[in-house]
Amino acid sequence: METNRYPFPDLNSLPEDIRAKILEVQDKAGFVPNVFLGFARRPAEWRAFFAYHDALMLPETVGRESGLTKGDREMIVTATSAANQCLYCVVAHGAILRIYEKKPLVADQVAINHRKADISPRQRAMLDFAMKVCQNAHEIDDADFAVLHAHGFNDEDAWDIAAITAFFGLSNRMASFSGLQPNPEFYLMGRVPKAKPAA
Template sequence: MPQPDHVSALGAPAANSLDEDIQEVFRKCVDKLGFVPNVLAAYSLRPNKLRNFMAMYNELMLAPSGLSKLEREMIAVVVSSANHCYYCLVAHGQAVRALSGDPQLGEMMVMNYRVAQLDPRQRAMLDFAWKLTKTPEQVTEDDRQALREVGLSVEDIFDLADTVAFYNMSNRMAIGTDMIPNAEYHGMNRPEPFMPPAKA
């Protein structure tokens, strides 16, 4: 059964009606991915907000950090799992598959990250991301100390909290406007046929 085929419940302007800088971003997306992610198309309804969204995303997800790109994507998926955000689970679940080369890890992050055999650092980060999303008023110094004990610096903890906060905002925008992920994401980075690794 196909998913709904709209970009968002609020629609999106025609790409050729947008400012040249945004059209250039869209062209780069098509060159790299083969499509324009629907989140960008949806945000183009408010072009300055799209520019700010892209700048924040690029700083959080692509700039140097003690958190790896894969770890940042895992955080995005765990936050989105807590919030049941369909758009972000599909889009960032695909990013986890792509960066890890492991389709099973992507599925575990989407469904229940606690199933995954993660190292203590990753487990602590994702536990913090879940708690900050589900019960933020319960986060205390003990939670930050747990992150220090697995090797996170103060800058890493800042980046972790910043990433969690961004995806909580992003999830609520996606849910509030009924953004639908590009259908292409579903089939990306899934080996065909997929066979689970042999047991040692």
């Protein structure tokens, strides 16, 4: 199996704000997703990357409403990351997608062919738009917006779809060129329902 091309920095050597955020993520997830350490070798870029990430994926943190659900956003990442052949992002965001949508098969379906996935017509239209931004953004025109509008999306939602697609295009390329590997934990997340505690 391939290994990360750039060694991760030691957590204790990182600036305090970055270290605190990584420990917060570890506390919540039970592990540190490799992207947090992989990008931490350049603190200024780490801060910029995660500020933009959070503005797009957690819009409530910047006081902005979005017509996209958390599942919608992860679905966009999974589908377009697959188009960009990014192993890390497909595996990591596919795991989160399975959890948000409560569908163990959806990430694999969306990554392979969203047109045949078990998703709503609204989500299919959203991913059609995202894939066009991913692969042929220069061809986007009014007709593409009209399809989104017919499914209840507005122009701000279209911006979100495009911005998430574009941002993860950057993330995909950085993860792929640097050999960033998915954490093993991601592969099983959301695939098997959690056992209910005994009464």
